[in-house]
Every structure is written in C-alpha cells, then in structure tokens.
Amino acid sequence: MIKWISNLFTSTKIDDTTDCMKPEVHEHQKNNIKSVSNKFLIVGLGNIGAEYVNTRHNIGFKIVDFLARKEGVNFETVKLGSLAEYKFKGRTFLLLKPNTYMNLSGKAVQYWMDKENIPLENILVITDDLNLSFGAIRIKPKGSDGGHNGLKNINLVLNTQNYTRFRFGISDEFKKGKQIDYVLGDWDDAEKGVLPERLELASDIIKSFGTAGLEITMTTFNGK
Numbered sequence: 038m039i040k041w042i043s044n045l046f047t048s049t050k051i052d053d054t055t056d057c058m059k060p061e062v063h064e065h066q067k068n069n070i071k072s073v074s075n076k077f078l079i080v081g082l083g084n085i086g087a088e089y090v091n092t093r094h095n096i097g098f099k100i101v102d103f104l105a106r107k108e109g110v111n112f113e114t115v116k117l118g119s120l121a122e123y124k125f126k127g128r129t130f131l132l133l134k135p136n137t138y139m140n141l142s143g144k145a146v147q148y149w150m151d152k153e154n155i156p157l158e159n160i161l162v163i164t165d166d167l168n169l170s171f172g173a174i175r176i177k178p179k180g181s182d183g184g185h186n187g188l189k190n191i192n193l194v195l196n197t198q199n200y201t202r203f204r205f206g207i208s209d210e211f212k213k214g215k216q217i218d219y220v221l222g223d224w225d226d227a228e229k230g231v232l233p234e235r236l237e238l239a240s241d242i243i244k245s246f247g248t249a250g251l252e253i254t255m256t257t258f259n260g261k
Contacts, residue, residue, distance in 0.1 A: 076129045076154075078161070079130055080162045092221050092223060094207075112134065118133050118149075125247070128248060133145065146195065163202075169208070174203070174258055176202070176255045241258070245257060
C-alpha cells in the first residue's frame with residue numbers, strides 16, 4: 038500500500054513537470070525554426086524598365102542580377118517583383134528585385150518577409166549612395182534613409198530602421214541641379230571598366246552576410 042501511494046505521487050510529479058516545463062516541440066515546428074534561421078532575403082533596389090537597366094540608381098538590381106547569373110539561377114516573375122533562389126552552404130538566399138518602382142520598395146520587402154517567414158535580422162537591402170565615392174562599400178546594421186527614397190519607404194512600411202543595408206557608392210560628380218539626371222544616368226566608361234570587379238566583391242558580401250554573419254562581414258568588407 039505504501040509503495041503504491043509513493044508511485045502514484047511520483048508519477049503525478051513527473052507528468053506535471055513534463056507538461057509545464059518541457060512543452061512538446063513537434064517536428065514541423067523544428068523544421069520551421071531551422072528554415073527561418075537559414076533563409077535570407079536579399080533585396081536589390083532599382084526601377085523596372087529597359088531605360089533604367091544600366092543607370093547608377095539601379096545598382097541594387099545589377100548586383101543581384103550578377104550573383105544570379107554567376108551561380109546559374111534564374112529570376113521568376115512573382116507578386117511585387119522578380120525572385121531567384123540561391124542555395125549556398127546550407128543557406129537559402131532569396132534574391133528580390135521589387136517591381137514597385139523605387140519609391141514603393143517597402144511593400145515588396147514586407148510581403149516577402151511575411152510570406153517566407155524571414156526575420157528582420159536576415160534581411161539585406163542593397164542600394165546606391167551618393168555620399169560614397171564610386172565603388173566604395175558600406176555595410177551597416179541600421180540607419181536613416183540618407184535621403185534615399187527606396188530606404189525611406191522601407192523604413193515607413195516596416196516601421197523600423199533596424200535592418201542591414203549594403204550601400205554601394207556612386208559618388209556625387211554632378212553639377213548643381215543635375216542630381217536626378219546623374220542618378221538616372223548610365224555609368225561612364227571608366228566606371229564600366231571597374232564595375233565587374235566591384236560586382237564580384239558584392240557577391241562575396243552577400244554570401245558572407247548569410248554564412249559568416251553581419252559583424253564579420255562588416256569587418257571584412259567595409260572600406261574595400
């Protein structure tokens with residue numbers, strides 16, 4: 038009788054501990070957690086249309102296009118943009134080119150974040166920057182829009198500035214009042230000669246962001 042009562046209380050205690058302190062994690066939940074941590078949204082900012090393809094403002098498109106072509110993956114037309122999937126070292130990189138035009142980029146970013154269940158820390162936004170010399174690289178974990186309309190809309194839609202941005206310098210070599218013409222103008226011959234090497238470096242930055250992490254990527258590539 039004493040042994041039976043002892044076993045009864047022991048059993049009850051174990052069951053309570055199991056239910057309250059060690060909730061069951063189903064297999065599909067484990068898989069979902071894993072997929073979130075290993076999935077990255079790489080957003081190249083730009084404008085759609087043949088007239089914008091080789092413009093300075095479209096460097097975000099140009100970088101993700103270069104990586105996709107180099108790795109043999111293709112873009113498909115999807116909701117709010119074009120998307121290519123690239124797998125590397127156990128990570129999945131979703132390369133996104135929004136088709137919303139620059140000023141509404143945030144709509145596409147938020148949609149694909151939500152659809153693919155990608156956390157904010159796994160997002161990298163690639164943009165041009167007038168305040169950096171041509172080809173200069175700056176990777177930052179957060180910051181203001183710096184006057185860039187694409188970043189401004191992303192900040193507004195996501196209601197945060199805390200996402201990683203990869204700024205590619207296009208310099209500010211334009212005459213007063215000619216900023217729009219300069220930004221929406223084609224690269225000059227000297228810039229075209231240097232671009233392939235900078236695009237190769239940009240591809241390495243994207244892969245490093247997903248595999249080595251933000252801190253190592255900033256240390257390795259900022260200033261190059």
